[in-house]
Amino acid sequence: MSRRPPAPAVAAVLVDELVRSGMTDACLAPGSRSAPLAMALHADDRVRLHVRHDERCAGFLALGLAKASRRPVAVVCTSGSAVANLHPAVVEADTARVPLLLLTADRPPELRGTGANQTIDQIKIFGSAVRWFCEIGVPEVELVTYVRSAGSRAVGEARGVLGGSPGPVHVNLALREPLVPQVGQDLDPALGARPDGGPWTATGERVRPPAPADLAWLAERVQATERGVLAVGDTDVDTRPLIGLASAAGWPILAEPQSGARTGPNAVAAYEHMLRDAPFAAAHDPDLVITVGRLGVSKTLQAWLAPDVPQVLIDPDGAWHDPGRSVRRIITADPALTAAGIVDDLLERPAGGWMASWRRADDAVAAAFDEVLAAQEQPSEPSTARDLAAALPEGAVLTVASSMPVRDLAMFMRPRQALRVVGNRGASGIDGFVSTALGVAEAHEGPAFALAGDLSVLHDQNGFLPTPSGRPDLVIVVVNNDGGGIFSFLPQARFPRGYETLFGTPHGIDMAAFANLYGLRHRLVAAAADLPDAVLRASAAGGIHLVEVRTDRAANVALHRRLEDAAARALAEL
Ligand SMILES: Cc1ncc(C[n+]2csc(CCOP(=O)(O)OP(=O)(O)O)c2C)c(N)n1
Numbered sequence: 001m002s003r004r005p006p007a008p009a010v011a012a013v014l015v016d017e018l019v020r021s022g023m024t025d026a027c028l029a030p031g032s033r034s035a036p037l038a039m040a041l042h043a044d045d046r047v048r049l050h051v052r053h054d055e056r057c058a059g060f061l062a063l064g065l066a067k068a069s070r071r072p073v074a075v076v077c078t079s080g081s082a083v084a085n086l087h088p089a090v091v092e093a094d095t096a097r098v099p100l101l102l103l104t105a106d107r108p109p110e111l112r113g114t115g116a117n118q119t120i121d122q123i124k125i126f127g128s129a130v131r132w133f134c135e136i137g138v139p140e141v142e143l144v145t146y147v148r149s150a151g152s153r154a155v156g157e158a159r160g161v162l163g164g165s166p167g168p169v170h171v172n173l174a175l176r177e178p179l180v181p182q183v184g185q186d187l188d189p190a191l192g193a194r195p196d197g198g199p200w201t202a203t204g205e206r207v208r209p210p211a212p213a214d215l216a217w218l219a220e221r222v223q224a225t226e227r228g229v230l231a232v233g234d235t236d237v238d239t240r241p242l243i244g245l246a247s248a249a250g251w252p253i254l255a256e257p258q259s260g261a262r263t264g265p266n267a268v269a270a271y272e273h274m275l276r277d278a279p280f281a282a283a284h285d286p287d288l289v290i291t292v293g294r295l296g297v298s299k300t301l302q303a304w305l306a307p308d309v310p311q312v313l314i315d316p317d318g319a320w321h322d323p324g325r326s327v328r329r330i331i332t333a334d335p336a337l338t339a340a341g342i343v344d345d346l347l348e349r350p351a352g353g354w355m356a357s358w359r360r361a362d363d364a365v366a367a368a369f370d371e372v373l374a375a376q377e378q379p380s381e382p383s384t385a386r387d388l389a390a391a392l393p394e395g396a397v398l399t400v401a402s403s404m405p406v407r408d409l410a411m412f413m414r415p416r417q418a419l420r421v422v423g424n425r426g427a428s429g430i431d432g433f434v435s436t437a438l439g440v441a442e443a444h445e446g447p448a449f450a451l452a453g454d455l456s457v458l459h460d461q462n463g464f465l466p467t468p469s470g471r472p473d474l475v476i477v478v479v480n481n482d483g484g485g486i487f488s489f490l491p492q493a494r495f496p497r498g499y500e501t502l503f504g505t506p507h508g509i510d511m512a513a514f515a516n517l518y519g520l521r522h523r524l525v526a527a528a529a530d531l532p533d534a535v536l537r538a539s540a541a542g543g544i545h546l547v548e549v550r551t552d553r554a555a556n557v558a559l560h561r562r563l564e565d566a567a568a569r570a571l572a573e574l
């Protein structure tokens, strides 16, 4: 009997099952052991395949795709250290609850622990960061039902519809040679599949309605609380009902830029500076704070939410996001359904002074910022964040990097409509940024932009490497302060000895030459007023653009201090 290699046949079945279960995109880094998966993905017209040279980039590309599309995305790599290179993206996907399907090729059991080439221990290599680990074993065609069941389960576990939260799932495949089909062998991806075209096991939708008792309790508290606040951090929930609730209750919304809640008249943008101002903070002591999503960008906000401030956290998975140990009640439910469930019964509150006082202060601080920033012709880090967020067209997406870009956006982005802001705030790494932004750009329907520091861009420069599977259009605004600007705000900045070597870490890279190397278009913006036009023109032209803004780290600290002083003066004059 001529032996038909089972690895290619089973790989085709697994890919078919993942597609039936809702996977549309897969990212791949080349390798030999993973050849059955690579060839199966490539042969399947229903899969959009994105190939990257570097596994770390492939992982973050998948992360960006999954974030923007809200669908599980597969990542495929070969055995050995290739697998370990997925770990940074897995960590982010875990902490930010992003569905990733990690399909790692491995050596079969007889080659493990023998010194066989490119063989490491891949069993549970991602530890507690994955929602589910499956050692699928050596493929056998007779086991297609098992493979289909595991495939549909992997998608269900990654989507968080089986009782857990969304996140990464690891399926390790022990692939035994031969890894490619016999010449002329027909693979049947539909082998053993459900005849209706559906998945082996359908896993339903992720609906987490609030318990009636929680709803009644919250409705009563919100109704009774004039001095309430809605704080929204990193989350992917539908924030419209939350905004509706804040509006009906007459509460300010303190929303991180990527929360989806920095919109409408109740959104307060300058809360960082308002809460840093001791008289303002003391006068605006809240009686109740509802928190949704993880708050991580503003230390000031976190410090303000002390244990003596009554706080309720609403989270679909009951995640214990409470670093300050201050939350008094966790409501495990979809925040959108919870808000929608109480808003209709809320009796309109007569317009009091609470919301008006926050609004007045926010407007005054914004005007003070504008005045300070208008005095400087060159672009600064604050003006770049403010102006970029304001200039982007409706329907655009903005991927923002950690470090100062997300903080400047948090401090200076005015509330606005129809801009989706995305950032890797799960683990707040500066790694994988280019790939994440490209993944977001690929999946987002609408123009794509990014805002990043120079080190975030350089850290993931392999993300720019062209491959035959192509690159999406993206305009990246790079704030180039020649190193890590955030450290200038931290206590180590008071120790000049070794500071540049240890923290500032200047590199002197010429961004135009860098762009040229990777086939990107480059433009240096020398006047703040030119930024909106430069960015919109670049977007209209298509391709990948680096729009560079050069700043100076020391001058940036001084400017931030002037802005803080201006905010304090504006608040004192109210
Ligand atoms: C993977 C990873 N390594 C290191 C850090 C620590 N870190 C935080 S900010 C930063 C510097 C970032 O520099 P850049 O992207 O240029 O932004 P800037 O601080 O200049 O605004 C570093 C190294 C991190 N967050 N993630």
Ligand SMILES: [Mg+2]
Residues within 6 Å of the ligand: 453, 454, 455, 479, 480, 481, 482, 483, 484, 485
């Ligand atoms: Mg920098």
